[in-house]
Amino acid sequence: MSGVPHFPYCSASRPRTNGRVDMWTHESIEYITVAGEAWLASASEYPRSMRALWESRPWAPTVLPCGRTFDVVNLPGVFGRRVLDELWESGPGCGPVATHRGRILVFAEVGAAQRLRTLLVWEEWARGVPPVLCHGAGDAITVPPVQRMADAPEGPNRWIVAPDTREPWLPGASVLLWACVRAARGGSAPAVPPAPVELPSPASVPSTGSTSAPRAALTVVELTASHLPTA
Numbered sequence: 001m002s003g004v005p006h007f008p009y010c011s012a013s014r015p016r017t018n019g020r021v022d023m024w025t026h027e028s029i030e031y032i033t034v035a036g037e038a039w040l041a042s043a044s045e046y047p048r049s050m051r052a053l054w055e056s057r058p059w060a061p062t063v064l065p066c067g068r069t070f071d072v073v074n075l076p077g078v079f080g081r082r083v084l085d086e087l088w089e090s091g092p093g094c095g096p097v098a099t100h101r102g103r104i105l106v107f108a109e110v111g112a113a114q115r116l117r118t119l120l121v122w123e124e125w126a127r128g129v130p131p132v133l134c135h136g137a138g139d140a141i142t143v144p145p146v147q148r149m150a151d152a153p154e155g156p157n158r159w160i161v162a163p164d165t166r167e168p169w170l171p172g173a174s175v176l177l178w179a180c181v182r183a184a185r186g187g188s189a190p191a192v193p194p195a196p197v198e199l200p201s202p203a204s205v206p207s208t209g210s211t212s213a214p215r216a217a218l219t220v221v222e223l224t225a226s227h228l229p230t231a
Contacts, residue, residue: 031146031147032147032163033162033163035164035165036162037054037146037162039165039168040143040146040163040165042069043065043068044064045065050062058145058147059120061144061145061147061155061157062143063142065139065140065149066115066139066140066141067138068110070095070110071107071114071134072106073105073116073137074132074135075132075133075180076103076130077102077104079104079129081104083179083183084097084179086178087171087179090182091171091178092169095161095170096159096168098144098158098160098164100141100144100157101156101157106171108172108176109171110171111173112171112172112176113139114136117134119177120132125180125181127184129181131185142157144157144159
């Protein structure tokens with residue numbers, strides 16, 4: 001099979017009485033669950049119209065806005081797989097995940113894109129992390145079809161972990177940051193963040209005669225274990 005390899009933690013399909021299945025599989029017809037479809041449609045300004053479109057064109061990819069129901073972290077293919085491995089082996093797991101043109105799309109909680117983008121500016125975190133695209137409010141992404149026949153050509157879009165509930169758990173910025181850091185360092189980063197970093201106040205910083213230093217450099221980044229969801 002070409003493209004992004006199959007992940008062992010994807011659930012197998014289970015038949016439903018209405019003919020739908022709970023999760024996609026490569027051996028039979030692939031579906032998003034009814035509940036997962038409702039959650040995905042809630043990202044649209046017109047959820048009922050979106051579901052009507054899927055009813056008539058279930059094999060067509062669609063474009064949905066970010067920032068309403070989810071944000072999306074867009075990762076290079078191989079690195080994205082490592083991040084998913086870290087989320088499952090060293091962290092709390094993940095919510096829905098898709099692939100688009102060889103890149104991994106990790107669905108995250110609303111607001112995670114902006115925060116992760118800010119955190120990755122810090123050289124301490126970003127060292128070794130390849131370019132990561134963070135899609136939040138004002139952005140839109142292409143999501144895979146809600147249905148695909150297993151014997152049809154695999155196309156550039158597909159679900160790795162398909163939505164299966166109306167309220168899926170979505171990782172936040174701190175969870176994704178540490179998964180990226182651990183993936184970039186080959187799993188050598190600590191499983192939980194260090195103690196909060198105390199940075200000097202503006203009054204205690206010697207003047208250099210320049211006023212162009214970004215204000216963000218004087219903020220305190222607090223990434224403690226409390227940011228990570230409990231099992």
